[in-house]
Amino acid sequence: IDHMRNVLSEPEQSGEQYYSMSTPGLVSLLELEFKFISNMNDYANALExxxxxxxxxxxxxxxxxxxxxxxxxxxxxxxxxxFSLIRRLHRDWKKWQVYMEQPLGKEQMAFFEQHRHNLPTDKDMxxxxxxxxxxxxxYFLEASDMASGLLNGKQYNTSWNAxxxxxxxxxxYNTGKYKDAIKWLIEAIEWLKRHQLPAPLGLQMTTVQLDYAQSLIQLEQYSDALELLQxxxxxxxxxxxMLGLKNKTDEIIRNLYQLVSTSPNTINNNxxxxxxxxxxxxxxGKFPAHPKLxxxxxxxxxxxxxxxxxxxxVLSLDPYMTLYHDVISLREATEIKELATPILRPTTVDRNGSNVVSKVRTAKGVWFADDYKEVIQRINERIADMTGFNLTNSEKIQVISYGVGxxxxxxxxxxxxxxxxxxxxxxxxxxVLFYLNDVEQGGATVFPRIKRHVLPRLGDALLWYNLLPSGEPDLRTRxxxxxVIVGSKWIFTKWIRVKEQFRIRPCHRD
Ligand SMILES: O=C(O)CCC(=O)C(=O)O
Ligand SMILES: [Fe+2]
Structure with missing residues (x-):
């Protein structure tokens, strides 16, 4: 994760939706599902x-x-x-044939086609x-807890199917995390033992069990895998x-006999x-409580x-770090979120000089020029008041919305x-990092080296100095x-540049 920095230029436009990266994107997906439901309802009505x-x-x-x-x-x-009999067989039954043959739900099928390109991709998944x-x-959570809607100790009225x-x-499994995969595969098997999925969505128990066995094989637990398969x-x-699955299973079992005889179960001590x-x-949330400054x-x-x-x-004196309270109002926060929502794009990080969408930063954001709207102007003035810095040639405000995780x-x-x-x-x-809302669970900003932990709270703003007096980066500010576990986290940041501060900043000997 080292050397990941926020970038300056606009993230590139892309056809990808990156649905999970922000809550507004997820809302539009939910609305799309409502349309799919009513489309299916139309189809069911036509059938009826x-x-x-x-x-x-x-x-x-x-x-x-x-x-x-x-x-x-x-x-x-x-x-x-x-007379009637002859007439019916002469005419009516041909009519019935035509009626029965008539394809049903053409319109609804067209709907599917029309929305195909809006569906989440493999990448989204x-x-x-x-x-x-x-x-x-x-957060060190159990697969079984998450699957039943128990998140970090809080039970939600929701759960997953197989x-x-x-x-x-x-x-x-596909990313090689076999040990973790097994936990979920076992949960899926347990679900399938107790419930049924709608037939067209079918997931065969055998499919899941084979993946379970394959994971065991990857972990070199050959005899466990063999026992399961047998x-x-x-x-x-x-x-x-099923015939395909059966053949596959038989083949794996044949190979396993070989493996088990040459290398028995690895004792999984790793x-x-x-x-x-x-x-x-x-x-x-396990940092020691720091002395109240x-x-x-x-x-x-x-x-x-x-x-x-x-x-x-004051959260820390060295490096100096302060948390301001109630520096933006609910109304301002709402306005900023509304301005940002329709124009959010995946945020990027810098990798060897180019901006890339990356797993280390999953959020959507947008930059607002200082004079973009009155509210942005007003907030820039407030930042100048809070910090005493000259904001000329500093960066634009970047509004960021975090999505799932x-x-x-x-x-x-x-x-x-x-x-x-x-x-x-x-x-x-x-x-300067402003929090635009409270987050129900997760989403803290943490400073691992100085053991500080800040929970998002509407109206709060965190201010810290990234540079040592010498001008060198202060690594303690990493x-x-x-x-985010539950909730939608919105922030905006202002990065203040050093050059323009030459009149304000006192000289240091080093
Ligand atoms: O969202 C946060 O809590 C931190 C964001 C951050 O570090 C950044 O955008 O550079
Ligand atoms: Fe940052």
Missing amino acids: QKLQVLRSALNAMDVERAKAQLDKMQYVSNPINS SAVADAIHRIQTT LDIYTVGKNL SLHIDESSDPE STTSSPSSYLLGCR YCKYNKTTTPFLRLAPLKME GHYGVHGDYFEGQADSNLLHDNRIAT HAACP
Whole structure:
């Protein structure tokens, strides 16, 4: 994660939706699903109508048939009946054939086609499965708890079916995380033992069990895998899919006999429970309580503060870090979120000089020029008052919305190493990070090296200095955004550049 920096230029436009990366994108996806539901409802109604026509015709036919069955000869000897019989078979049954053949739900099928391009892609699917796993590992959650809607100790009124559970497991399997995959695959098997999926969505128990066995094989637990596979009763008589699974299983078993005889079960001792990193401790809220420093009204940074002092809490003296309270109002926060929502794009990180969408930063964002709207102007003025810095030639405000498991791995906001020399010479002296809402669970900003942990709270703003007095990056300010568990996290940041501060900043001997 080292050397990941925030970038300056606009992220490139792309056809990808990156649905899981922000909550507004997810809302549009939910609205799309509502349309799919009503489309399916239209289809069911059309089916029902057809069914009703057939049923009521059948009812009338049944009455006639009952009459005729009593004495067929007598029935046809009546010209009223015989005429009708001939006429029906001459014409009506051809009409019924046409009616029954008529394709149903053409319109609804067209709807499917029309929306095909809006559906999440394989990339979306693996991104959100990764996000789930990120939440799981960061907060040390059990697969079974998550699947039943128990998140970090809080029970939510929701749960997963076997397909959800299996998809997470399969994604882990595909990325080589076999041990974690197994936990989910077992959960999926348990679900399938107890419930049923709608037939067209079918997920075969055998499919899941085979993936489970394959994971065991990857972990070199050959005899466990063999035992599991031998216990499977695959009924291949019915369909070709099962026959395929049966053949696959037999082949794996043949190979396993070989393996088991040469190398029995590896004793799986590699569960070295290494102690969690400082980052993980921070995200889990396990940093030691730091000595309460002090809170005060800041009336002095700029003359304006004498009129409107700001509530300020000092979190750390060295490096200096303060948390301001109530520096933006709910109304301002709402306005900013609304301005940003329609124009959010995936955020990027810098990799060797180019901006790339990356797993270490899963969020969407947008940059607002200083004069974009009155509210942006006003907030820039407030930042100048809070910090006392000259914001000329500083960066635009960047508004960021985090989605499912949205996070930003440990990084420094300063430029370093191979960065462009212009950037190195006008480095980011300070960061101001505003929180636009509370987050129900997760989403803390953590500073692993100085063991500070800040929970998002509407109206709060965190201010810290990224550079040492010498102008060199202060590595102690490396920080991260922990994955959001529940809630939608919105922030905006202002990166303040150093060059313009030459009149303000006192000289230092070093
Ligand atoms: O969202 C956060 O808590 C931190 C964001 C951050 O570090 C950044 O955008 O540079
Ligand atoms: Fe940052």
